[in-house]
Every structure is written in structure tokens, then in C-alpha cells.
Amino acid sequence: MNIRAAGALSLGLLAASAAVAAVGTSSAHRGHSAPSKVSVVYQHELPNVPGKSIKGVLVEYGPGGSSPAHTHPGSAFIYATVLEGAIRSQVNGGPIEVYRAGQNFSEYPGDRHGVSANASKTVPARLLAVFVVDTAAKDLVLPYR
Template identity: 65%
Template sequence: MLRKIISAAAFALVLAAGTQADAAGGKAKVTLVFDQKLPNVPGKSMKAVLVEYEPGGQSPGHTHPKSAFIYATILEGAITSKVNDGPEKTYKAGESFPEFPGDHHAVSKNASKTKPARLLAVFVLNTDETDLTTDDK
């Protein structure tokens, strides 16, 4: 089942020309690439975003909706992440990590100063959620 979800989201990357937003002064580009209500789970949707980091790029610390479960997969390069009070960890292409409802994503950055990095984040969350990320104040 999870393989089908990831495959559908990856396929959406190829087909979608989603909305785009910049974070961290243009050093990260976030594009919504998939948005689908779950027909067998009323009130829930699956959304996927492609996050593209320039060399040395990063996103500010942030949280996601309290209803959101997130599964992130590194597609290219390496990304350093820190969730809650856990250690900073660098994930390479092909590796993944979860974020659970209520988690704080303190660090999300390209581990390289010379090469780009990309990740696909797949969200399962309440359908009425419109803001996927709230930056720290």
C-alpha cells in the first residue's frame, strides 16, 4: 500500500505543474505536486510536495498541521534534518524519514554547499487543512 502511495505521488511529480512558493529567501522551492481526497477515509486527504534546495539552501524551522502524518523521501543529494529534540541526521537519496502529528521540524537543509537536493514529502491530513507549513516565529 505504501509503495502504491509513493508511486502515485512520484507519478504526480512528472504530471503536475503545481503551485510554487519560495522559502528561505529563494533557497528552497516548494511545489504542490499531488492533492487527492482519500475515498476510503472520509475527511482525510493525501498531498505531496516537492522541496528543491539550492546548494546551501534551507527551510526555516516549522511545524505542520496537527492532523498531518508525513513521509519524506530524499530524491536527489543529501538533506540534513532535525525533528523535535532528536539529533541532526543527514539523509541521502533513497532514504526516508517520518514526521508525526505535532512534530517540530527544527532543521531542514541541503547538506551540500555545491550540489542541489530534492525531497518528496507525502502528507496524510485533514482535507480542510490549507496551510501545510507554519514557520517558526
């Protein structure tokens, strides 16, 4: 399956993943000032693409929270949607972008995510990252190597 087909598939399943994410979110974490909380909220093997799965990952940032610079498994295509607040993001050394609730961005296999942070020091932010990835991939967030 090529990247574009994987992206189209992840778009089609995004609504279902977002519903699961909304149910799985605890209000206790929304106001927490910890840097971030990452939870797999949905996963399913793709029946028409042997060896591939779709995984929904909810990332929650407290006010001022951030994640360290990271990459993802080499097989991962990611489609992320901001659910609440605003997220600062920088991929592959490009410009730092701010994405607000309802906006989205993609990451391709091998991309480096240098900045991933809540854009606000006063309100929480959440995003849903939908991965199309090798089923065997267990660690979805990897430090720079």
C-alpha cells in the same frame, strides 16, 4: 484511522506521487541557489477516510539552501523521501540526521522540524513529502508558535 494505517496508505501511494513529482520538476530550479521552493504536486481526497487527503509536496533546495524551523498541521502524518542530493533534518530537538537520495523519514502529528536543509553547498537537493492530512488543511508548513 490510526497513524500506522495512514503511514501504510502513504507508502502505497508514494510511487504514484514520485512519478507526478518527477514530471512537475523544472530543471531551471535544480541549480537555483534560492533557499527552497515548495510545490504541491499531487493531492487527492481519500475516498475511504472521510475528511482526509493525501498531498505530495516537492521541496527543492539550491546548494546551501534551507527552510526555516517549522511545524505542520496537527493532523499531518508525513512520509518524506529524498529524490536527489542529501538533506539535513532534525525533528523535535533530536540529533541532526543526513538522508541521501532514496532514503526516507517520517514526521508525526505535532512534530517540530528544527532543521531542514540541503547538506551540500555545491549541488541541489530535492525531497518528496507525502502528507496524510485533514482535507481542509491549506497551509502545510507553519512557523513555530
